[in-house]
Amino acid sequence: MTEMSGADMVVQALVDLGVDTVFGYPGGAVLPIYDALYKHPTIKHILVRHEQAATHAAEGYARSTGKPGVVLVTSGPGATNAVTGITDALLDSIPMVVLTGQVSTALIGTDAFQECDTVGITRHCTKHNYLVMDPDRLGPIMHEAFHIATHGRPGPVVIDIPKNVQVATGQYVIPEKIAHKSYRPQVEPDADAIAEAVAMIAASERPIFYTGGGVINAGPDASAALRQLVALTGAPVTSTLMGLGAFPSDDDKWLGMLGMHGTYEANMAMNRADLIIAVGARFDDRVTGRLDAFSPDSKKIHIDIDRSSINKIIPVDLAVVGDAGRALDAIIAGWQAAGHNGRDLGEWWRRIDGWRATRCLDFPEKKEAGAEIMPQRAVKALFDATRGLDPIITTEVGQHQMWAAQHFGFAAPNRWLTSGGLGTMGYGFPASVGAQIAHPDRLVICIAGEASLQMNIQEMGTVSQYRLPVKIFILNNEWMGMVRQWQELTYESRYSNSYSDSLPDFVKLADAYGWTGLRIDNLGQLEDGIKTMIETPGPVIVDCRVAQLANCFPMIPSGAAHTEMLLQPSDVTGTMDDEAKALV
Amino acid sequence: MKIKTEAGERHVLAITVDNEAGVLAKITGLFTARGYNIESLTVADITADHALSRITIVTSGPPPIIDQIIAQLDRLVPVHKVIDLNDAGEAHVEREIALVKVAGTGDKRIEALRMADVFRAKVVDTTLTSFIFEITGNSDKVDRFIALMRECGLVEVGRTGVVAIARGSEAL
Numbered sequence: 001m002t003e004m005s006g007a008d009m010v011v012q013a014l015v016d017l018g019v020d021t022v023f024g025y026p027g028g029a030v031l032p033i034y035d036a037l038y039k040h041p042t043i044k045h046i047l048v049r050h051e052q053a054a055t056h057a058a059e060g061y062a063r064s065t066g067k068p069g070v071v072l073v074t075s076g077p078g079a080t081n082a083v084t085g086i087t088d089a090l091l092d093s094i095p096m097v098v099l100t101g102q103v104s105t106a107l108i109g110t111d112a113f114q115e116c117d118t119v120g121i122t123r124h125c126t127k128h129n130y131l132v133m134d135p136d137r138l139g140p141i142m143h144e145a146f147h148i149a150t151h152g153r154p155g156p157v158v159i160d161i162p163k164n165v166q167v168a169t170g171q172y173v174i175p176e177k178i179a180h181k182s183y184r185p186q187v188e189p190d191a192d193a194i195a196e197a198v199a200m201i202a203a204s205e206r207p208i209f210y211t212g213g214g215v216i217n218a219g220p221d222a223s224a225a226l227r228q229l230v231a232l233t234g235a236p237v238t239s240t241l242m243g244l245g246a247f248p249s250d251d252d253k254w255l256g257m258l259g260m261h262g263t264y265e266a267n268m269a270m271n272r273a274d275l276i277i278a279v280g281a282r283f284d285d286r287v288t289g290r291l292d293a294f295s296p297d298s299k300k301i302h303i304d305i306d307r308s309s310i311n312k313i314i315p316v317d318l319a320v321v322g323d324a325g326r327a328l329d330a331i332i333a334g335w336q337a338a339g340h341n342g343r344d345l346g347e348w349w350r351r352i353d354g355w356r357a358t359r360c361l362d363f364p365e366k367k368e369a370g371a372e373i374m375p376q377r378a379v380k381a382l383f384d385a386t387r388g389l390d391p392i393i394t395t396e397v398g399q400h401q402m403w404a405a406q407h408f409g410f411a412a413p414n415r416w417l418t419s420g421g422l423g424t425m426g427y428g429f430p431a432s433v434g435a436q437i438a439h440p441d442r443l444v445i446c447i448a449g450e451a452s453l454q455m456n457i458q459e460m461g462t463v464s465q466y467r468l469p470v471k472i473f474i475l476n477n478e479w480m481g482m483v484r485q486w487q488e489l490t491y492e493s494r495y496s497n498s499y500s501d502s503l504p505d506f507v508k509l510a511d512a513y514g515w516t517g518l519r520i521d522n523l524g525q526l527e528d529g530i531k532t533m534i535e536t537p538g539p540v541i542v543d544c545r546v547a548q549l550a551n552c553f554p555m556i557p558s559g560a561a562h563t564e565m566l567l568q569p570s571d572v573t574g575t576m577d578d579e580a581k582a583l584v
Numbered sequence: 585m586k587i588k589t590e591a592g593e594r595h596v597l598a599i600t601v602d603n604e605a606g607v608l609a610k611i612t613g614l615f616t617a618r619g620y621n622i623e624s625l626t627v628a629d630i631t632a633d634h635a636l637s638r639i640t641i642v643t644s645g646p647p648p649i650i651d652q653i654i655a656q657l658d659r660l661v662p663v664h665k666v667i668d669l670n671d672a673g674e675a676h677v678e679r680e681i682a683l684v685k686v687a688g689t690g691d692k693r694i695e696a697l698r699m700a701d702v703f704r705a706k707v708v709d710t711t712l713t714s715f716i717f718e719i720t721g722n723s724d725k726v727d728r729f730i731a732l733m734r735e736c737g738l739v740e741v742g743r744t745g746v747v748a749i750a751r752g753s754e755a756l
Contacts, residue, residue, distance in 0.1 A: 123609060123610055124613050124614070124617050127661070128661040131605070148661060152659075153659075181602065182601075182602065182661065182662060182663055182664040185659075306659060307655045307658065308652065308658070308659050310655070311648060311651060312652055312655075315648065
């Protein structure tokens, strides 16, 4: 126990918790903490240009390292600007601790300058939040907050600290052991459930692993366990958007992503399977398609650390509550102890190979050097050029995100950072900043759309300030492409406000910020352009002009089943009934 | 296109939570954010050190939704325990208190007093032209008493909402 100011306690707790980086933006209500940081050279503070970017950068840091991201912002607008990133972290289960300044306790509730009800506003977009009214509580709350953010299903925790609590002194106490009174997530899976899971897998003729972000969150060991279990059982694997990287994309058991823009083989296999083993995935509407047609003939095992995810959307036959890695390890142990060799799944694989033969990710393109670049080709070229470089890829949200998910292959977890649940345009670029801060020597590329990028484009200044060698690869089609695609599908191509008008000259913009800017106009320039981007030291923005009207296929239109995929543009009919229109 | 709603069954949930600022807002907010019903809600602290509160919520929904409500409540950090009293091994006891103000003179006044006696409602305040009755019972009984009082000069009602506890010797 040591007597110190609240602000010093905050910084001391960060040091004690092993935090090396804080993403933030100063303001009146956090000045005492900023002053305390000034005296603590071991914590690196990254000054962003907008608080939303601080939260996404913290997410990028967290997702690429497995460690919690830390954000420091001021009261009022600082806190409200952080709300989008906090919600994004909640939906994608990203561990994050957000420290917000607050007006002094005597001013709370008086509509003071830069006051907002931060705990009220963030109550339902955090895993938990605190308003600290007493400096003696700061030590225990800081430690408990990191525990809650990182244990069980990870998520964002907000600590709102009034300015007088930062200034006042108190006793800094490190709790000896964090054993929360009520928050005790179940980590170890139930042994009986594991035994039943082993028996169900052994008995199935058409099994499929459907894995999600929970496998990534459970750490690299969980991804290794998944690979081992797949090898033992011989079953195919598909994954959600958030789960990409847990299983290597070059493995012959890999069917690609499933769902709305997933592969035909993944969706057909889900539909025809007799057993789905869902691991750390939550049957999101982008995955299931029409619920009454979702995998009608399968038994379902659901492994998840959050009991509320089980039976939320799809009733399952066996629930396994626990950490994905522990559950997979236990199933492997049970499988080996029972002496299972795995059934002959030859017939199942023959059917899968039939679906694979549709080559659903193929796209039409012209091959001559002067031809326009298909966006899928640009992603594939980027993937080919970065093989062996182990890049970290972030994306914004939209068509380019789906093309990246479809055409960029990942061999390992924590290399694919994207906004899945909330679908936040403006996520990708600041996330790449966070990832680059955590991995200064790695190649970090943000695959962006020209529209999304502009939502947090001010972070070019942050990149310049910290000399981060971030690469932004824009698939520039001059459209909010996914919006336009839906307008074509649903509203007979009435393009209401989906054109990216008045775009900046991205090359000149790069120059203005001291970056390198490149433009790629046609297929003949693609490979060299990408090579130049990779080889140029420092930050680079690539304005890659792609075919403007290309759409993202295959696609399950909203309200349709896995078996009703649109494989090519000619499958699009141009209108929908109201029931389908009402689905997002 | 019309929006359809699903029919549900009534469930009584007993929830113990940390007695901290914001817990009630967190729980009621969960119900509104996820579109669940609250028919009644009561809350008070129940331990000598004021550390824990017990919340009783009457809700309704199809069985999978009730299951989801319990799971969603259970994962909130300040929630210690959630019990669906409709699932408790033995039946449970439910009580509610209402204060019912009736104004009038003559026959209506006499009739109100007579019916209050039948319902074992207590008179807790009286003037020459009014009574306040206190009635305790399950919600049906309170509903029926209030309905009768409408005919006898009912002017005001205050109800506590349901508190409930499982029968038998086991604690929550």
